[in-house]
Amino acid sequence: MTTIGAERDRSSAGIVARLSGFMAHLRLNGFAVGPGETEAALAFLAAGDLADAATIRLGLKTMLSGDRGQWERFEALFDAYWFGRGVKRAVKSSTIPRGDDRRPEIWRATSAPEGSAESYGPVAKLEQEEGEPPERASAGQLAASRQDLLARTDLRELAGADDVAEAELIAERLARAMRYRLSRRRVPSIRGKVLDLRRSIRRNLSRGGEPIELMYRRRPDRPVNLVLLLDVSGSMKVYSRFLVCFVRGLLGTWIETHAFVFHTRLVHISGVLREHDRLRAMDRLSLMVEGFGGGTRIAGALKSFNDRYAREVLNSRSTVIMMSDGYDTDPADSLVRELARLKRRTRRLVWLNPLLGWRDYTPVARAMAAAMPFIDCFAAAHSLESLAALEAELSRL
Amino acid sequence: MDEPPPLSPPAHAAGSGVEDRLQHRAILKVDYKSLQSDLAAAGYIADEALAMALRLCVSLKRPLLLEGEAGVGKTDVAKALAAALKARLIRLQCYEGLDANSTLYEWNYQRQLLAIRTHEHERLSADEIEHHIFSEDYLLRRPLLEAISQRTPPVLLIDEVDRADEEFEAFLMEILSDFQVTIPELGTVTARSIPHVILTSNGTRALSDALRRRCLYSYVDFPDEQKELAIVRARLPGIDQRLAEQAVRFVQLLRHEDLEKKPGIAETLDWASALVGLDLRSLDDDALVLQASLICLLKTEADLKAVPREVAARLVGKVA
16 A cells, blocks of 8 residues: 555655644634644654554544544545645535635534534525525414514614623623532531541641641532523514623623524534634624524424534533523424433423513413423523513522 | 643652653553553453553553444443453542542541540650541541552443532542552552543543543443354353354444433343343244243333334344
8 A cells, every 4th residue: 555654754844844734724623723733643643553544544544633523524634735635525414615714713613523514504504594584474473473563662672782792791690690509529618517537637646636726528519510501583583683692791701601503403602602803703603693584493403402502501400491482393392302302311390481571471482382291491581671670580490 | 842741640750750661661562452462351342442441441551432222232341351450450430529538538537536445544645646646547448549549550430420519529639649649647658559430431520531531441342243143152162152142233233222221231141141040042933932031132211112022023024
């Protein structure tokens, strides 16, 4: 085989340069590899008796991948760089277009490691729809037009910078309200329930070991973990821009937060929202949000959340906040199934429904009615006041 | 080509840097295939990727992070590696709330208290007593300290590291890069040998990038049919060849069904030995018994309901 092994013998300087190029290639594709990794890889190439490319590929894959996604993409990237094989497919399956510094971050966060052409779909869709959003006909659209008939003192008027700032402020207050939950870990403390023998003995050595001054340990407060699921379908369109500010406010706090938006599919947006430049973050996000906004598949979105993300982002301290009007095109029984799965993993489920703010609203939408038994806190989210009112509610949970 | 500086761990922890590096070179030349057969001799069937990962873990002295679904044999890897290297296995099971004390060392307080009482009558000064009771005799070694105090490198298994808190992860990083522990009363304990560290994770929490970077990585997937059959035959030598083939193919198909918890290798082995115990010659012998035996594979109520008799019969039809 004409492989790297042979090439290495011809020129070691050449291989160093080629390998550095390979590292740059990996970095472009989202691998966290630095000089340390390059050295390790060089040592591996120089020292091992590496007969064939497959062995080298396997070794480098073990050394350079950091998680499952990278592990699954590595071989394609390796072949693309060293053999120029299937370049197009390798780049596409990596879900990260090369040379574009803006997009990859979004799509790395949103696309699964499966890396099929399907994960490219939204980019294309987004770009198409950037200019003029096409007409959408769906159940969601109907609901949205129905709202138009109702009172106009509504969040859809919300556009000014002041309002956005206030939304974030409210989010921060809410975050503070539900900040803590007790931990199982114990830390030293003056007042506590459990005796800290190590510190007690040490403290009392000077008294001949007579335990006079006792030290204790207690359970510290631990931050809760928030998971936000925001419906950005057509029917929620008027609220989503404002709710996104709210979500961003929550993300900016010290609480561990993960945010997702969904319409017909689920997109992980924490990374986008953490962008330091507030305007750019909002731009990128509203691009994503507005590009979508067709029908709603709450159950489908929940299913992909349960399948892919739930295990990683949910823990015993999690609170899931769902922001949706409950107009679902999926059958209600599948929503019930997915909510039941979700409830098994999380402690609390809060459902914020903008429609709840309207007079005489009752949760009659099939999905909403089916979801009611699983909800710990069902509240309105149609105005800033309604969100601020949540504070007391959430601190009780 | 320039001599690359030593890889982690740093030279001061590993003893003489140059010698250590030369040793790296020497060991690296060993082919991973020999390790693969050593593991097989220890009763563990490893595929090439896993054998390579273990080879590098041993040669480069870097920790290896294994991820994968529950039940693909991640924990057993460490046991098999210890057997293959004839090294000691030291296991640290992580859980929420695990802290540095319970992983490094603890003082034996009861003995310390007793010692203080006895020495009081000998009229020793407080300093002398302190010196005495904070000596190695009163130290209880926990897994991490134990692992770095061994003369021959042990295999250190840090199981389900994702269950421990972030704080512990940070602490672990420090230990794994320096391989030394500071005990305020005794001073710094430097590693006598660098243990072979294997970390496993089930993905219940996202691990930090820093920890991922420090480690070699390998994703352990469910075994393919051939590998699983080899495992079943290695663990259950008495099983009928045809039954083993059927059982393995059945489990392979079952994993494609929409289940909450896919059956792992341990489940396959349980089920296969249950089938042997139930005197089944072939899966299509007795549908009722087969259905009852599925509790070895399906561990939640929803999964049991998802595979009613018709589904089981359909799967059996494909394999028998």
